[in-house]
Ligand SMILES: Cc1ncc(COP(=O)(O)OP(=O)(O)O)c(N)n1
């Protein structure tokens with residue numbers, strides 16, 4: 353697949369740590385192709401900014417025209433706007449674009465360098481109000497949020513209020529970066545049209561954070577350009593920063609840039625995602641009972657008859673998924689399925705009906721995002737049942753990890769006829785990324801996995817494969833099950849502890 357084009361509209365940092373130099377490195381590192389619209393030339397190094405010269409509107413317009421004719425963007429990152437005229441020029445151009453033509457626009461409202469020097473002076477306050485409604489996301493740090501809103505930003509409640517203020521002025525979404533905050537946990541706050549989330553990551557002690565804000569916004573732009581949902585892009589971009597900060601070595605005498613290590617791998621880099629700052633700062637909950645890292649072949653079926661057949665054919669991880677809660681045989685099927693699971697020494701998960709699963713002593717429960725809102729997780733944990741959680745992208749993955757479940761389901765990987773899905777298929781590339789991020793944490797791939805696609809799925813490193821129609825709709829289900837067992841295995845090697853670092 354060709355690299356998606358990302359425009360960086362930003363100032364040049366001749367020191368190579370921030371501005372459009374940081375943007376280009378980030379975009380390239382995450383698989384995009386970067387183009388630049390230089391707004392200002394700055395003279396700076398890792399210690400100080402010594403000169404800033406805004407580029408003329410004529411030159412900005414010439415850059416835009418050249419790129420628009422040949423290299424139309426899949427996303428735009430905006431950094432330093434060096435004058436009110438530049439801001440007005442950008443707002444006018446974005447406003448002219450038809451909605452279907454407008455790429456996502458991510459604005460990092462940088463005016464002051466990390467070394468403290470003011471680089472752009474925007475004085476006409478109505479300029480912001482023309483730009484904000486054109487933005488997909490604005491990414492202020494705490495001082496910028498305070499300056500943009502005139503509101504205090506010292507507590508989580510104040511941050512939520514100030515972000516809501518920016519949203520009420522037209523920004524579709526706001527990401528407040530907590531790097532300037534204090535305490536061992538760095539909290540970022542994301543407010544979208546439908547979600548209010550806190551991202552928590554250990555605050556790293558490195559002083560090498562030059563260009564972090566630029567890199568964050570351009571990472572988000574690149575991930576949106578490749579088609580990620582906003583929450584997923586923000587989460588993976590945060591992991592990219594954490595990975596880069598952890599390995600930053602420093603160049604020059606002052607704060608150096610991030611290390612560039614590509615798409616993040618390793619659970620320690622992934623932020624955990626919570627619905628409130630209080631939850632993000634609370635001590636981690638106890639993990640759910642562990643299950644093997646390799647669950648192997650994992651058929652999901654809708655009747656006791658299927659459970660019985662699959663056990664006889666050698667399957668040892670399986671799920672009873674009866675979607676009709678009024679089925680008069682529901683509880684009886686659950687009771688008998690659990691008894692059969694025990695008889696065969698198999699891992700039987702019950703979908704949705706967690707109270708019945710507890711009452712009758714199932715091996716585990718599988719819950720989706722909506723189920724999580726209503727289930728009592730503490731009760732499931734105390735009862736000793738394993739918990740599997742559905743996720744549909746890197747954002748939900750980071751949210752699920754915070755619950756410390758026994759396994760995390762990643763899907764849907766391919767288009768599926770079995771269930772109406774709320775999101776787009778993840779594909780093998782994102783599955784491989786998730787597996788790399790999870791680093792051995794039990795993970796299950798699900799959605800549209802046929803016998804022809806299993807080898808590709810396994811090549812991502814995932815060790816557990818859940819499927820429905822590949823078996824239940826097969827002409828010869830027993831032969832297909834045998835073939836799948838030969839490829840995927842029945843699972844069940846040593847149980848691993850599902851500890852989140
Ligand atoms: C292994 C596995 N992964 C995902 C799902 C989907 O669960 P959920 O999101 O709760 O949707 P329903 O199955 O309830 O429609 C699953 N069942 N199993």
Ligand SMILES: Cc1ncsc1CCOP(=O)(O)O
Pocket residue numbers: 652763764767768769770771798799800801818819820821822
């Ligand atoms: C229940 C569920 N959750 C995510 S995809 C899916 C259906 C998987 O069915 P199939 O294997 O037939 O695509």
Ligand SMILES: [Mg+2]
Pocket residue numbers: 703704718719720723
């Ligand atoms: Mg469910």
